Amino acid sequence: MRTFLAILLGLVGCALLLSLGVWQVKRMAWKQEILTQIETRIGERPQAVPQSPDPARDRYLPVEVSGTLGARELHVLVSTRELGAGYRIIAPLLGSDGRTLLADLGWTATASKDTPRPRGPVTITGNLHWPQEIDGFTPEPQIDDNIWFARDVPRMAAALGAEPVLVIARSFEGTDPGTVPLPVTTAGIPNDHLSYALTWFSLAAIWAGMTGLLLWRIHRRAI
Structure with missing residues (x-):
């Protein structure tokens, strides 16, 4: 009876x-497919910004837009492995x-951070994005010091009098704002x-090993 229960427990656990x-292997394949789709879309031919962009449909859409950069800026604290600490x-x-x-x-x-940047005509090639960077631990922006801790597109748009549509620059033509895209x-x-x-596979192997050890001990006691 003890042998039967040990085998049953071992088989069920394994x-x-x-x-x-x-399941995780299947999830890995699913995630890789999504990443491939995103990478393909990012590299597509740029187009004009849609009149009514949709955050779900138009996320990562490659766009090209021309205009003039406004005088106001918002600064988002960021750190990258290649460039170090700085601001978006x-x-x-x-x-x-x-x-x-x-x-x-x-x-x-x-x-x-507060160095004046050129404000002439510019054509920006990049991608539309609505970053999901806000969670319960994100600090409120320090408005007086112009320091933000996440790209909150709706709130930033309201602060700058713009549409809640963010173009993340990949390259500039015309005026160079002196930033690193x-x-x-x-x-x-x-x-x-x-x-x-x-x-999970390692735990399955350990479980099988422990089951084998338990069966061996049961067998030893039965001798």
Whole structure:
């Protein structure tokens, strides 16, 4: 009876752990497909900004827009592995079509936060994005010091009198604002399902080993 229960427990435990590992392998393939679709869309031919962009339908849409950068800026605290600590510069882009959009001009060093930037005509090639960076731990922006801790598109649009549409610059033509573009990539979208799968498979192997050890001990006692 004890042998039967040990075998049953071992089989059920291994089956459960192996099923979780297989599920993570399937999730990994699903996530990779999504990442491939996003990368393909990011690299498509730029087009004009739609009249009524939709955050779900038009996320990552490649666009090209011309206009003049407004004088006001919002500064979002950021740190990158390559560039270090600094600020993303968010400015209103006064389009030649009469629309005012938000433009993410990229990174500038902390010491250059308040350095005046050129404001001549510019054509920005980039991607539409509505970053989901706000959670319960995100501090409120320090309005007086012009320091933001996340790209809150609706709130930033209200502050700058623009549409809640963010163009993240990939390149500039005409006036160079003197920033380093931080273009949209899939680098920030995690795909950790392989490590999760290996964890579950490892636990299944450990469970099988422990079951074998238990059966051996039961057999030894029965002798």
